[in-house]
Amino acid sequence: MKKSFYDRCYSSLKKVPKGHVTTYKALAESIHSKAVRAVGTAMKRNKNAPKVPCHRVVRSDGTIGEYAFGKLKKIALLKKEGIEIEGGKVKNLKKYLYKFKSR
DNA sequence: CTGTTGACTCCGG
DNA sequence: ACCGGAGCCAACA
Numbered sequence: 001m002k003k004s005f006y007d008r009c010y011s012s013l014k015k016v017p018k019g020h021v022t023t024y025k026a027l028a029e030s031i032h033s034k035a036v037r038a039v040g041t042a043m044k045r046n047k048n049a050p051k052v053p054c055h056r057v058v059r060s061d062g063t064i065g066e067y068a069f070g071k072l073k074k075i076a077l078l079k080k081e082g083i084e085i086e087g088g089k090v091k092n093l094k095k096y097l098y099k100f101k102s103r
Numbered sequence: 104c105t106g107t108t109g110a111c112t113c114c115g116g
Numbered sequence: 117a118c119c120g121g122a123g124c125c126a127a128c129a
Contacts, residue, residue, distance in 0.1 A: 005126065024111050028125090035125035040110040045127080059111070066110035074110095 005033070006042030010052045012100055019082045020098035021090060023060045030100040044068065056081070062093035 003011070008031040016022050024036040033039075043054045046068055055077040059065045064085070067074035075085045084091040
């Protein structure tokens with residue numbers, strides 16, 4: 001089965017453990033691509049919605065960004081994961097940021 | 104096939 | 117700190 005661009009995104013994203021987050025940039029880098037926008041497109045299409053923790057993906061600045069179910073929902077989910085949100089932004093992003101392995 | 108848009112990021116003013 | 121523009125790749129009309 002040939003993996004599409006977004007399949008790779010999901011593959012890496014699924015590796016993110018609970019209580020951790022990642023950025024669109026980091027995700028793009030993990031798949032050897034600079035297309036951070038395309039990654040966002042993949043999430044929006046989110047054909048694997050329940051399989052992929054799209055709510056764990058935030059912006060590089062720590063801002064929440066967008067979400068198919070609404071950013072407020074995303075924030076609520078992240079808080080449930082144990083991530084602190086402040087002013088609509090992730091607090092201590094660096095602390096929660098998940099480091100992708102080689103591939 | 105071309106052109107626009109987008110769940111982004113970086114740099115300049 | 118805030119706003120605008122350019123760059124990046126894939127999906128969609």
